[in-house]
Amino acid sequence: MGPEPLDPQELPLVCSVIQSSGQLESIYLFYLSSVLHQLTIPIAFILLMQLSGAIEVVRRDTTMEFSKQAHILGNALFELLSEALGLSAGNLEGLDCGKGHCILFNYYPPCPEPELTMGTSRHSDPDFLTILLQDSIGGLQVLCQNQWIDVPPLPGALVVNIGDLLQLMSNERFKSVEHRVLANQKGARVSIACFFTLHLYPTTRTYGPIKELLSEVNPPLYRQTSLQHFIAHYDNKGLDGNSALTHFKLHK
Numbered sequence: 451m452g453p454e455p456l457d458p459q460e461l462p463l464v465c466s467v468i469q470s471s472g473q474l475e476s477i478y479l480f481y482l483s484s485v486l487h488q489l490t491i492p493i494a495f496i497l498l499m500q501l502s503g504a505i506e507v508v509r510r511d512t513t514m515e516f517s518k519q520a521h522i523l524g525n526a527l528f529e530l531l532s533e534a535l536g537l538s539a540g541n542l543e544g545l546d547c548g549k550g551h552c553i554l555f556n557y558y559p560p561c562p563e564p565e566l567t568m569g570t571s572r573h574s575d576p577d578f579l580t581i582l583l584q585d586s587i588g589g590l591q592v593l594c595q596n597q598w599i600d601v602p603p604l605p606g607a608l609v610v611n612i613g614d615l616l617q618l619m620s621n622e623r624f625k626s627v628e629h630r631v632l633a634n635q636k637g638a639r640v641s642i643a644c645f646f647t648l649h650l651y652p653t654t655r656t657y658g659p660i661k662e663l664l665s666e667v668n669p670p671l672y673r674q675t676s677l678q679h680f681i682a683h684y685d686n687k688g689l690d691g692n693s694a695l696t697h698f699k700l701h702k
């Protein structure tokens with residue numbers, strides 16, 4: 451027997467992480483409790499279930515098309531970013547940066563007292579790169595020169611964020627962007643984030659500053675790490691406002 455159908459009205463927040471292996475095998479559902487207005491982290495992991503007819507919150511065919519197009523765009527961006535580093539166009543792709551991604555749907559319910567909480571606490575993403583689609587509600591902010599700057603929604607525009615792993619690999623030539631989402635009273639907000647990362651895939655590859663970028667005047671700032679180790683550290687630390695990268699710095 452399949453799982454009980456879900457009533458979207460009963461879910462304060464649903465994030466579905468969809469593996470982009472081409473086959474949509476499973477959807478992981480994280481339910482955040484209704485005390486979301488006080489907490490900004492998931493407090494309950496309730497269900498891991500096979501994709502069945504139970505979830506109609508997200509259209510599967512649209513999701514797969516979005517995933518496919520995000521993959522193409524991501525690889526084009528990795529080419530441009532490789533060249534921006536003075537490397538050959540295929541360098542970052544050769545390091546598997548575009549090989550895997552996962553898609554996260556964020557649903558922020560309207561909050562009666564937005565000044566008391568956050569939609570999402572400040573953080574940088576623990577991936578190579580994030581492509582983000584936000585709806586028209588607004589609330590996303592990035593930290594720039596110690597000031598929170600609004601990223602206003604533009605119809606048809608995507609937001610692209612450098613993730614922690616690209617900061618590490620580029621030896622800080624690229625900086626991962628700290629961002630957060632304000633809670634709001636206006637109405638529910640939805641965003642779709644495509645994270646380029648390989649930690650959901652079996653890989654033994656380790657990541658550190660790219661050798662071609664290093665020299666006597668540009669010594670490595672970070673140590674080599676596996677993605678599993680990096681993510682484990684990020685998850686253990688939580689969104690405490692500090693960068694997970696500090697732990698991997700060679701000279702603190």
Ligand SMILES: O=C(O)CCC(=O)C(=O)O
Binds near residue numbers: 629
């Ligand atoms: O909802 C947003 O605009 C951003 C979400 C986000 O930062 C994330 O999922 O990592």
Ligand SMILES: [Fe+2]
Binds near residue numbers: 573574
């Ligand atoms: Fe993020």
